[in-house]
Amino acid sequence: MEIGQSVVFTIPIFGGIPVTTTVVVTWIIMAILTIASLIVTRGWNQVPTGVQNFVETIIDALNSFTKDALGEYWASFAPYLGTVALYLILANTIDLFGLTPPTKDLSATSALAIMSIIVVIIASIKAKGLKGYAKSFFEPMPFFFPMKILDMFTRPLSLAARLFGNIIAAFIIMGLISKVVPIVVPAILSIYFDLFDGALQMVVFVFLTMLYIEEAVE
Amino acid sequence: MNLLAIGAGIAAISGIGAGIGIGIATGKAVEAVSRQPEARGSVMQFLLLGGALSEATAIYGLLVAFLIIFFMKP
Amino acid sequence: MSLINPYTFIFTIINLVVLYLILRKFLFKPVTQFMEERSERIRNSLDEADRKVHEANELKAQYEEILKKADDEGKAIIDRAEKYAKEKAEKIIEEANIEAKAIIERAKEEAETEKIKAMHDLRVSLSHLIIEAASKAIGNISIDDDKIINEVVKEAGASWNK
Numbered sequence: 001m002e003i004g005q006s007v008v009f010t011i012p013i014f015g016g017i018p019v020t021t022t023v024v025v026t027w028i029i030m031a032i033l034t035i036a037s038l039i040v041t042r043g044w045n046q047v048p049t050g051v052q053n054f055v056e057t058i059i060d061a062l063n064s065f066t067k068d069a070l071g072e073y074w075a076s077f078a079p080y081l082g083t084v085a086l087y088l089i090l091a092n093t094i095d096l097f098g099l100t101p102p103t104k105d106l107s108a109t110s111a112l113a114i115m116s117i118i119v120v121i122i123a124s125i126k127a128k129g130l131k132g133y134a135k136s137f138f139e140p141m142p143f144f145f146p147m148k149i150l151d152m153f154t155r156p157l158s159l160a161a162r163l164f165g166n167i168i169a170a171f172i173i174m175g176l177i178s179k180v181v182p183i184v185v186p187a188i189l190s191i192y193f194d195l196f197d198g199a200l201q202m203v204v205f206v207f208l209t210m211l212y213i214e215e216a217v218e
Numbered sequence: 219m220n221l222l223a224i225g226a227g228i229a230a231i232s233g234i235g236a237g238i239g240i241g242i243a244t245g246k247a248v249e250a251v252s253r254q255p256e257a258r259g260s261v262m263q264f265l266l267l268g269g270a271l272s273e274a275t276a277i278y279g280l281l282v283a284f285l286i287i288f289f290m291k292p
Numbered sequence: 293m294s295l296i297n298p299y300t301f302i303f304t305i306i307n308l309v310v311l312y313l314i315l316r317k318f319l320f321k322p323v324t325q326f327m328e329e330r331s332e333r334i335r336n337s338l339d340e341a342d343r344k345v346h347e348a349n350e351l352k353a354q355y356e357e358i359l360k361k362a363d364d365e366g367k368a369i370i371d372r373a374e375k376y377a378k379e380k381a382e383k384i385i386e387e388a389n390i391e392a393k394a395i396i397e398r399a400k401e402e403a404e405t406e407k408i409k410a411m412h413d414l415r416v417s418l419s420h421l422i423i424e425a426a427s428k429a430i431g432n433i434s435i436d437d438d439k440i441i442n443e444v445v446k447e448a449g450a451s452w453n454k
Contacts (some may be wrong), residue, residue: 106295
């Protein structure tokens with residue numbers, strides 16, 4: 001069992017850029033989401049039916065969720081949170097289709113976590129201005145400055161490690177179980193470890209990102 | 219290698235703390251919801267946040283166990 | 293072997309930014325806009341329906357008022373006509389009464405004159421008879437003097453009248 005990702009092929013520029021399975025699976029997910037969003041938004045009616053109803057429900061839930069938490073800034077961050085949510089739900093459960101989940105790679109989860117922290121910083125600057133953002137490091141008192149700096153590092157670390165740890169733990173446990181009992185039992189347990197845990201980790205990641213943004217814009 | 223495996227096992231013990239913590243948090247959340255069913259939504263939010271934060275310790279233990287197994291090979 | 297592959301890290305960030313841009317353009321923006329437009333339209337049509345109901349109520353009140361006015365006017369016209377007719381009828385009856393009285397009066401007068409005339413005639417013929425009888429009794433003297441006749445008649449009339 002390897003913790004790293006295997007290299008699928010190498011782009012022959014700059015002395016060879018290795019492309020891992022994580023990146024390839026991410027591309028597959030991107031293709032699926034792009035095609036799905038193109039198909040799903042075609043030929044909409046004023047009265048929703050079928051697929052349109054489903055999509056509207058999901059996006060309405062996302063919009064009202066961000067509206068409740070972020071107030072007037074919801075429109076800027078709802079698409080980002082929605083993108084992360086859609087990407088993560090597919091990435092976490094793609095193990096069901098026999099592909100390696102990208103979130104099993106610490107490189108991908110740390111990229112997600114760093115992006116979330118960048119979005120939080122952008123939100124803070126947007127809400128308070130550059131000066132207000134700099135000042136927020138010294139609030140409520142200057143004594144807190146080192147803690148806030150530490151927070152900047154522990155937040156992405158815990159986001160990335162949580163997602164990575166949960167998914168790889170599920171992956172390893174599923175691998176062990178299918179070595180012990182190869183039939184029936186893995187199928188039942190994968191409902192919990194792949195579907196439920198994947199969806200739960202997606203919710204936790206998006207929720208924590210939104211919580212950080214909410215804290216930043218207040 | 220045996221010592222490394224034992225070290226990894228000890229690191230995984232951190233899961234006990236996370237389990238107890240999440241159990242206490244969930245119990246309190248159930249208490250809060252049964253006392254005030256209309257506050258279900260916000261209680262769920264705090265439960266999710268607390269669960270995620272207390273789970274972090276178990277995840278760190280898991281990470282340490284992985285690091286020991288895969289990066290301290292003799 | 294390292295835990296984080298820097299190439300994968302950079303690739304994932306680029307992939308996510310591209311995915312964010314694609315999904316924002318093709319999914320989140322159009323759907324949100326679509327739903328907002330629809331709710332705006334529904335709100336507008338509800339407002340319009342409200343306004344129309346209000347208008348209809350106003351019109352109804354107006355028409356009711358007009359109807360009531362017309363009704364009142366009709367009643368007033370009928371009242372007036374009735375009053376006029378009554379007056380006219382009374383007038384006609386009064387006139388008729390007056391005329392009838394006049395006719396009766398005239399008839400009475402005529403009857404009186406007839407009576408007087410008849411009496412006069414009777415007196416004259418009576419006096420002639422008396423004179424004839426008297427002349428027969430006295431002899432064949434004819435009295436043609438009207439003066440005497442008139443005197444006699446007057447006396448006779450006076451006694452008659454008593």
